[in-house]
Amino acid sequence: GCGICVHKCPFNAITIVNLPEELEEGCVHRYGVNAFVLYRLPVVKDGMVVGILGPNGTGKTTAVKVLSGQIVPNLCGYNDSWDAVIKAFRGNELQNYFERLKKGEIRPVVKPQYVDLIPKAVKGRVRDLLKKADEAGRFEEVVKELELENVLDRDIRHLSGGELQRVAIAAAMLRDAHFYFFDEPSSYLDIRQRLRVARIIRKLADSGKAVLTVEHDLAILDYMSDIIHVVYGKPGAYGIFSQPKSTRNGINEFLRGYLRDENVRFRPYEVSFTKKSERKSQDGEILVEYPRLVKDYGGFRLEAEGGTLYVGEVIGIVGPNGIGKTTFVKMLAGVEKPTEGEVDWTLTVSYKPQYIKVDYEGTVFELLSKIDAGKLMNSFYKTELLNPLGIPDLYDKKLDELSGGELQRVAITACLIRDADLYLLDEPSAHLDVEQRLAVSKAIRSLMAKNEKTALIVEHDVMMVDYLSDRLIVFEGEPGRSGKALPPMGMREGMNRFLASVGITFRRDPETGRPRANKEGSVKDREQKERGEYYYVS
Ligand code: ADP
Numbered sequence: 001g002c003g004i005c006v007h008k009c010p011f012n013a014i015t016i017v018n019l020p021e022e023l024e025e026g027c028v029h030r031y032g033v034n035a036f037v038l039y040r041l042p043v044v045k046d047g048m049v050v051g052i053l054g055p056n057g058t059g060k061t062t063a064v065k066v067l068s069g070q071i072v073p074n075l076c077g078y079n080d081s082w083d084a085v086i087k088a089f090r091g092n093e094l095q096n097y098f099e100r101l102k103k104g105e106i107r108p109v110v111k112p113q114y115v116d117l118i119p120k121a122v123k124g125r126v127r128d129l130l131k132k133a134d135e136a137g138r139f140e141e142v143v144k145e146l147e148l149e150n151v152l153d154r155d156i157r158h159l160s161g162g163e164l165q166r167v168a169i170a171a172a173m174l175r176d177a178h179f180y181f182f183d184e185p186s187s188y189l190d191i192r193q194r195l196r197v198a199r200i201i202r203k204l205a206d207s208g209k210a211v212l213t214v215e216h217d218l219a220i221l222d223y224m225s226d227i228i229h230v231v232y233g234k235p236g237a238y239g240i241f242s243q244p245k246s247t248r249n250g251i252n253e254f255l256r257g258y259l260r261d262e263n264v265r266f267r268p269y270e271v272s273f274t275k276k277s278e279r280k281s282q283d284g285e286i287l288v289e290y291p292r293l294v295k296d297y298g299g300f301r302l303e304a305e306g307g308t309l310y311v312g313e314v315i316g317i318v319g320p321n322g323i324g325k326t327t328f329v330k331m332l333a334g335v336e337k338p339t340e341g342e343v344d345w346t347l348t349v350s351y352k353p354q355y356i357k358v359d360y361e362g363t364v365f366e367l368l369s370k371i372d373a374g375k376l377m378n379s380f381y382k383t384e385l386l387n388p389l390g391i392p393d394l395y396d397k398k399l400d401e402l403s404g405g406e407l408q409r410v411a412i413t414a415c416l417i418r419d420a421d422l423y424l425l426d427e428p429s430a431h432l433d434v435e436q437r438l439a440v441s442k443a444i445r446s447l448m449a450k451n452e453k454t455a456l457i458v459e460h461d462v463m464m465v466d467y468l469s470d471r472l473i474v475f476e477g478e479p480g481r482s483g484k485a486l487p488p489m490g491m492r493e494g495m496n497r498f499l500a501s502v503g504i505t506f507r508r509d510p511e512t513g514r515p516r517a518n519k520e521g522s523v524k525d526r527e528q529k530e531r532g533e534y535y536y537v538s
């Protein structure tokens with residue numbers, strides 16, 4: 001048995017497929033007959049950041065609702081009491097936790113996944129909201145660490161996604177609680193902000209608090225977690241928490257699709273973020289030479305140096321938030337007119353904006369058919385794009401009933417099935433889990449190579465940028481004031497330039513080739529900085 005829960009699951013025979021038999025005993029919660037089932041739970045440990053890694057729809061949020069006392073787990077039976085839960089977890093590390101939770105001794109604080117929804121529930125000025133949350137007397141410190149000084153006097157309704165995310169994290173940090181949960185803290189943040197958030201979450205654990213976090217940016221998850229749980233199963237049907245694992249091992253086992261201690265293969269294939277073919281773009285045919293472009297908004301000025309795009313290449317666009325990446329892409333898409341310079345090409349462009357608006361009433365299938373019905377039947381598009389992104393499962397859904405991640409996948413698909421010479425995708429990873437990020441990256445690379453087209457992708461997830469890009473356009477400057485776009489450059493030069501401005505070094509994991517952030521001030525970090533090699537050190 002799994003040793004966590006002694007209760008049998010009475011519904012077991014009905015729905016569960018491909019499930020190891022021992023799991024009958026690990027049943028924590030079932031939403032109803034034929035509804036989602038959660039097996040086992042993550043550990044909660046004072047002084048530790050416990051990371052959770054797994055696909056969307058496998059019960060991560062459900063587990064947090066149990067641990068924060070929002071759901072009394074029914075143990076897959078008719079249980080509705082904490083006493084039964086405590087009994088079921090006897091001998092388990094969580095027994096004591098549930099005892100304290102029942103007595104009201106544990107105060108949980110949750111930073112929710114969808115920060116966009118916060119302004120609907122909370123009104124007012126950022127300063128007042130954070131002051132009210134400040135039970136720990138750390139207002140000044142937290143505001144400084146999360147760089148919120150400039151938004152304190154704004155109304156919460158007027159914040160950008162990245163600002164809202166940092167305010168939500170600050171509000172959670174300021175509470176005086178025992179158990180803190182951060183659900184996807186990296187969404188909408190740039191790499192430097194992600195690292196700052198990772199550090200402040202670490203500090204919270206170092207001060208003795210128990211921290212749990214769900215994160216899909218693997219470099220960040222790796223950087224902030226002491227241990228991790230892999231969650232696997234069938235999204236929407238059931239989810240199983242693995243044993244706790246060392247962060248490095250856990251991530252590598254997740255990528256491999258095989259959990260060694262459990263002896264479970266949960267995915268028939270390995271997820272690999274190492275490029276199969278490195279393109280030598282400059283040998284190819286030129287798609288277009290774009291001119292120097294300037295956009296002046298009054299408060300903000302972007303100057304983009306001109307450059308050359310080649311046929312068949314994928315270019316990553318990297319840089320901090322508020323530096324003009326979206327503005328640049330909009331000028332190339334013809335959505336925004338440059339103040340200086342002109343985009344007067346005859347190229348056709350397909351563009352996925354950063355923030356996706358739903359203004360279509362029909363179903364996913366109707367929308368995509370309207371763009372190009374033929375592509376939906378085309379076997380290349382089916383195997384390379386539609387199936388890997390799980391689009392056929394969404395065909396009958398209306399657009400306005402899609403979750404954030406579903407809408408993102410549909411918008412990416414809508415962009416990629418359109419015939420064009422140049423594809424522009426602004427932050428495609430938002431709301432996607434790791435496997436979906438890889439599926440999107442792969443689809444973009446294979447479509448560009450096969451169709452001999454060109455793509456520009458704005459992205460903050462370092463692993464994805466690394467996998468996707470043949471070259472990089474690096475943005476530098478002062479966020480919110482002025483930005484400068486450099487011409488496209490090679491990966492090594494571009495990554496070095498970009499990471500130097502962030503002040504972080506990466507190494508490659510020898511087993512999987514994935515990029516790992518070095519701890520600041522570690523031997524590797526100092527050595528690499530001295531040599532000016534922020535990246536690509538094998
Ligand atoms: P994750 O956080 O891993 O994305 P969730 O815990 O949010 O997963 O959800 C897991 C599954 O449980 C999903 O299929 C979701 O639709 C389902 N689910 C969540 N809440 C409820 C509920 N109150 N009733 C029935 N099903 C639910």
Ligand code: ADP
Nearest residue numbers: 297300320321322323324325326327328480481
């Ligand atoms: P990024 O995509 O790098 O985060 P953006 O291009 O979205 O940056 O924005 C760069 C700066 O330009 C920000 O300070 C933003 O507030 C400002 N900005 C963007 N669009 C407009 C606009 N239509 N009018 C005035 N300022 C704008």
Ligand code: MG
Nearest residue numbers: 325326354426
């Ligand atoms: Mg942007």
